[in-house]
Amino acid sequence: MITRYDEQQLDALCELASIGSGTAATALAQMLGCPVELAVPRALALPLADALDAVGEPDAMVASVVLPVGGDAEMVVLLLFSYRCAESLCELLGVEPRSELGDSALGEIGNVLGASAVGAFAQMTGLALEPQPPHVLYDMLGAVVASLLSATAAELDFALVLDASLRVETAECGLSFLLLPTVGGADELLGRLGFEGGE
Amino acid sequence: MGELAVSATPEDELVSMGLGSCVGVALVDHDRTFAGLAHVMLPSANAAYSAPAKFADRAVPTLLACVERLGAQRERMVAVLAGGAQMFTGAKAGVAGLDLGARNEAAVRSALAELGIPVRAAATGGDRGRTVRVRVGEARVSVKEAGGVEVPLWHPHVHADDLVEAQ
Numbered sequence: 001m002i003t004r005y006d007e008q009q010l011d012a013l014c015e016l017a018s019i020g021s022g023t024a025a026t027a028l029a030q031m032l033g034c035p036v037e038l039a040v041p042r043a044l045a046l047p048l049a050d051a052l053d054a055v056g057e058p059d060a061m062v063a064s065v066v067l068p069v070g071g072d073a074e075m076v077v078l079l080l081f082s083y084r085c086a087e088s089l090c091e092l093l094g095v096e097p098r099s100e101l102g103d104s105a106l107g108e109i110g111n112v113l114g115a116s117a118v119g120a121f122a123q124m125t126g127l128a129l130e131p132q133p134p135h136v137l138y139d140m141l142g143a144v145v146a147s148l149l150s151a152t153a154a155e156l157d158f159a160l161v162l163d164a165s166l167r168v169e170t171a172e173c174g175l176s177f178l179l180l181p182t183v184g185g186a187d188e189l190l191g192r193l194g195f196e197g198g199e
Numbered sequence: 200m201g202e203l204a205v206s207a208t209p210e211d212e213l214v215s216m217g218l219g220s221c222v223g224v225a226l227v228d229h230d231r232t233f234a235g236l237a238h239v240m241l242p243s244a245n246a247a248y249s250a251p252a253k254f255a256d257r258a259v260p261t262l263l264a265c266v267e268r269l270g271a272q273r274e275r276m277v278a279v280l281a282g283g284a285q286m287f288t289g290a291k292a293g294v295a296g297l298d299l300g301a302r303n304e305a306a307v308r309s310a311l312a313e314l315g316i317p318v319r320a321a322a323t324g325g326d327r328g329r330t331v332r333v334r335v336g337e338a339r340v341s342v343k344e345a346g347g348v349e350v351p352l353w354h355p356h357v358h359a360d361d362l363v364e365a366q
Contacts, residue, residue, distance in 0.1 A: 048201040048240070048250050058217035059330050061345060066287070135287060139345045142217015143328025146200050147286040150220055150240045150299060 004156070005045045005186075012193050013162060013186065014043035019124065020117035021164035021177050027116035028109065032092055034170035041164035041177075051149060051159035055178065056080065058142025065110030066135040066148065069118055072127035073188035075181035076148050077114035080141065085173035092171050098138075107134040113166075113177060125192035145178075152180045160186050201250030203237035203258060205265040209336030216330045218282030220300035222307050222323070223331040224259060225279040226266055226316065231338040231355060233271035236331070237262045241299075242306035255306035263314055278311050279340040279353045280304065280321040281331035288326060300324065320353035 005013070018041050029036040044054055052058050063086035067077040081089070086106060090097040095105045115131045122129045137144055153159040162179035181189065200221065204213050213236040215223040226235040237252035237259070244254040252258035267273060283304035304323050311318060320340065322329060328345040331352070343349040 048253065052200050052217070137286065139219070139286065140217035140328035140330065142200075143219030143221075143284065143286060143345060144217075146217065146221050146240065147219035147284075147299070149200070154241060 004158075004183075005160070009190055009195050010043045010045060012190060012195060013160070014041060016121060016124065016189060016193070017041040017043055017162035017164060017179060020120045020162075020179070021166070023120040024113040024117040024177060025166050027112050028166065028168070031109065031112050032089075032168060032170070034092070034168060037167040037169065039165040039167070041162060044161045044163065045158050046161065047158050048149065048153060051153075051161055052142055052145055054161060055145050055163070055176070056141045058140065058146075060141045061138065062141045062144065063106065064137045064139070064144045065106055066137060066144070067110050067114035068132045069114070069129055070132060071130040073121075073125075073129060073181065073185040074152075075179055075185045076152060077110070077117065077131070078145070078148060078176075078178040078180060079110050079113060080144070080176040080178065081173065083138070085171065085175065088171035088173050089168070092168075103136040107136045110134040110136070117177075117179070121189065125189055127188060127192060148180055152182045152185075156183055200238055201240050201253035203235060203252040203262050203265065205233070205235035205262070205269055206335045207233050207269045207271075211335040213333040213335065214330065215281075218329045218331065219284055219286045220282070220303060222255070222280055222282040222300075222303045223329075224262060224307050224311075225281075225331065225333045225340050226262055226271075226276050227279060227333065227338045227340065227353070227355075228266070228271045229275040229277070229338075229355060230271070231336065233266050233269050234333050234335045234338065235262045235266040236333050239303055239307055242302045255303060255310055259307060259310035260314065263316070273314070273316070276316050277319040277353075278316050279319055280307060280323055281329050281342045281352065283323040284325050284327055284329070286326060286328070322352055
């Protein structure tokens with residue numbers, strides 16, 4: 001496997017993902033007014049061909065919220081969940097699913113999760129990170145993820161995926177919370193954590 | 200993603216699932232026994248090494264070389280394309296690169312033209328993901344759009360020149 005990151009660096013990124021998704025879970029629980037469970041996150045540096053499979057079935061239809069992050073370290077925050085889960089989250093927030101208002105509510109969930117995770121990163125690393133407005137998309141999982149990885153993993157043969165799953169018990173809903181840093185973005189984060197970054 | 204596959208086994212099916220801005224390039228032999236499929240992510244190579252089919256400018260010649268190695272003849276090959284959608288529109292287009300899907304398709308078409316391989320059918324553009332399937336034995340290519348049903352995209356029987364050849 002070709003990877004520029006060693007175990008230690010992946011551990012550091014995983015720790016970062018863990019703190020980011022922990023903060024995000026707390027923010028989501030506050031927004032929804034119900035408990036949110038967080039599974040232990042993973043930091044994966046995978047060959048492109050395997051990265052999609054690690055995220056899920058490429059053919060599956062998913063609801064997604066894409067939140068680009070600019071500033072000192074570029075990355076994309078991506079939320080993936082089932083149509084059914086999108087519906088129950090909308091119901092929980094009292095809006096019509098698959099409507100303009102419903103999409104805007106899902107976008108807002110993406111905003112809250114993304115902004116709180118990114119805020120935690122900024123605090124840990126001292127980097128200035130700027131979340132941009134969210135984009136809600138209903139499509140094939142592969143089409144969403146591969147199109148984003150084309151941009152974040154353009155220069156390399158592997159994709160860096162930080163993956164956490166959140167579970168909203170009241171809505172019986174599981175969300176995948178993914179961070180797709182660009183190579184430059186990951187190096188910048190690692191640099192601030194005391195690593196040299198990729199060689 | 201970024202990979203390619205070729206086959207000369209009639210029972211095989213080559214599949215690229217969930218193509219967004221990526222382009223699935225299918226090469227099919229008139230003989231109906233050779234087929235290849237590449238999952239192209241970006242227009243042109245910008246790195247010293249890469250996954251075999253990540254970049255259009257390398258993927259197309261590599262795919263052709265692989266099917267030729269199986270015994271396929273270049274002059275009998277035709278191409279069928281799927282994907283190249285614009286998943287993110289407006290201000291968000293920057294997320295996945297401006298018009299990345301369209302640029303991928305243009306790069307694939309120009310690489311095919313350079314090798315003299317005609318594009319016989321294409322399901323490209325738009326803003327939906329697609330899955331493309333190549334049934335090797337029948338040289339049949341089908342496509343399914345996100346939220347839609349699988350529809351035939353290309354089959355040798357529908358083309359008059361193939362019918363003549365079959366006699």
